[in-house]
Amino acid sequence: MRALTRPRLLLLALAGAVALGLVGAQSAFAGAFTPESGGSPNADDIDTLYRIVLYVGLVIFVGVEGALLWALFRFKLKRGGPPALQIRGNTPLEIGWTLGAAVILVVLAVVTFLYLDDITDPSSADPGPRETLAGVAFATIDQPNPPRGRELPIRVNGQQYLWRYDYPGKSGELFSYYEMVVPTDTTVTLKITSQDVVHSWWIPQLGGKADAVPGHTNETWFRISRPGRYGGQCAELCGENHADMRGVVVAKEPADYEAWVRRQKAGIKRSQELLAKSRRNEALR
């Protein structure tokens, strides 16, 4: 067996550090090495996909950095050492690593395609039957499939420095700012736009970002199974208070959600009546 030379030790130490880091990552620093997830199946799928790419990347990282350090220290100029090998290339080797890199990328692309539907398609969240638009076939490239099971479509409107959420139904009947309340076990589909500058909707635990662009409608979705609060903030520089443009999604049990809808509607109605009354008084004065 060959003795442990310095580059070997370095390599071992590097591999050990990465292994320790990975083990530590699971316990001590959960979340520091992987994206946020746990709120919605699409966020979980993104997390899994990220891990696959990351692990492939880590293997390449260890291989390339190891080769670099080995080549640097093993072939350090030494008195009386062998002279530098005067070669200019090696065609099979070069074709080999070109193909090797290509194969790895093909694998990553295939893995991405395998996960793509689960991440983008709201109907993947619930295997149940379609309640809305049952039997209608969809064949477009830029429209997601409608979800199966219970669905709640919400229109999201970004404005400096606030999110507004409009619920389905009569216009202005049910809306909220900042806090979006949704029922659990319901696929919430968002249609996102902006009324001023570009914003970006991002609740990390509920999946990826969707830019809110004036004149465009962007789409994303989530489905929460446990009641809870999920926070996030605008991810596209939108002005001086960009850092304070926050949003929260609150998931409630369906019954609690219904109660909130009633309270919110009543509140909106009452404030509109009060407003109308005060305007009338002003006009009469």
Next chain:
Amino acid sequence: MTIDAVARPEVVVHGPLRARQSGWLSWLTTTDHKKIGLMYLFTTVVFFIVGGVEALLMRLQLGQAESTLIDGSTYNGLVSLHGTTMIFLFVVPIMAGFGNYLVPLMIGARDMAFPRLNALSFWLLFFGGITFYVSLFFEPPAAGWTSYTPLSDDAYLPSNGVDAWILLIHLTGLSSILGAINFVATIHNMRAKGMSWGRMPLFVWTILIYSFLLIIALPSIAAAVTMLLTDRKFGTSFFDATGGGDPLLWQHLFWFFGHPEVYIMILPAFGIISEVLPVFARKPIFGYKAIAAATVAIAFLGVLVWAHHMFTTPTATVVLVFFMVSSFLIAIPTGIKIFNWIATLWRGNVVFKTPLYFAAGFIGLFVIGGISGVILAVFPVDWQLHDSYFVVAHIHYVLFGGSVFGIFAGLYYWFPKMSGRMPGEGLGKLSFWVMFVGFNLTFLVQHSAGLSGMPRRIYDYQESAGWEGFNLASTIGSFLLGIGVLISIVNFIISVRNGTKAGNDPWRANTLEWFTQSPPPENNFDVVPRVRSVEPMKDIRREVENRTGEPSGSVAQPVA
């Protein structure tokens, strides 16, 4: 045959052809590519320091949660100044600086093809920078270096800061296009006898491709900022959705320039590494043709990946797939380069001098940026990582760990040629280690901040977000990084006066710039040797050895 029978290849420097000007006027009026190159290097390094101070101010603000040092609009100003300065006033033009100084020397020419145009390029850059920084006296731009519309429209940022930014883009863009045309003309027409395309130094290859990329990419942003200017000043609505325009048009035009720009900033650094490694491994570059071809491939693919900056915009999935795959493809030629560099070190005699430290550091850090780049190219994953600190970490691994470490390798490598004196090795290595540790402390943890949900370009965050640890580490690291850079600058200032005399060829290098004196005379070469391989200096040294029967030592030519 006696030694005297055949002339020994050497530089015979005649006296200057006309009275040599000196003093500040000689710098203002010069058309000498070396003086212009030095002015480029000096000016861009000054902007590097300015941009660095802006970065440190931001890090100071972010070091603790709920800090009140800097308010939102000032912070957005710093974000915009820092990004714009580092890209348009440092990394892109410093590559033109290296190119200016070195391309004529490396190809055996006496100057650039159009010396006066060359001077114009420099002065356009200089005044572009001044025009931009004048905005400090009213209100700096606050829409980031990307100036996304509608935020950059007059309705949201009425101050003239954005206009100063637009003028900067126009002036530096014109400077770069004229410079690029000059490089292309020089490289195509003025190579020494025998220097075929296959014998051209790899750094010259990268400057050639850098020039073509600039010519392809810059018209797009020139058009975009002109449209933005008319939107802001004359009431057009190219980018205003309420007037029938489209904010996404800006993003496409911007990134059609902006992504090639990334390769404009990294390719010459690749070239520097390809020059430094074989010299310090005492071995020919491994796979010369593969590296040159990879440069061309990267440039070609580099204009086909722009929308990977727009994965979160409302865009059809099939388009996202295209840009994911094209971004993947670019990893192949990049990987080829990295493998070739490591193979160049393999079974060499690696001499551990400062330029090698920075070159090796470059490879080590660029690999990390490359891997995080592939992660970001997977567009569903990008939906989580886009516009988060993960992206900030990625861009700095490729742009600082990549380009800037490459620039430092180049500065240390060519300092003896430019100044005639050796840079201090002790301070150089110290600077490398402080920069290396500081850099990784600053940016490695930013991956984690981004993965934990921290968006970029926020001036403040709440303690409950749990990002304070990452940010404190990053702030400490950034000051370490600043100290590391400062050590090198001090080192250069000391060495310019007190360094040991370098001689013509202190590193036993391969390319023609080492054939002439350090610093080179105004006309570069009196006699340009015929080039017989990709390493003309090796041939010359061997020739001298054969004829004199003794080792040529470290310098092939007599110091005149």
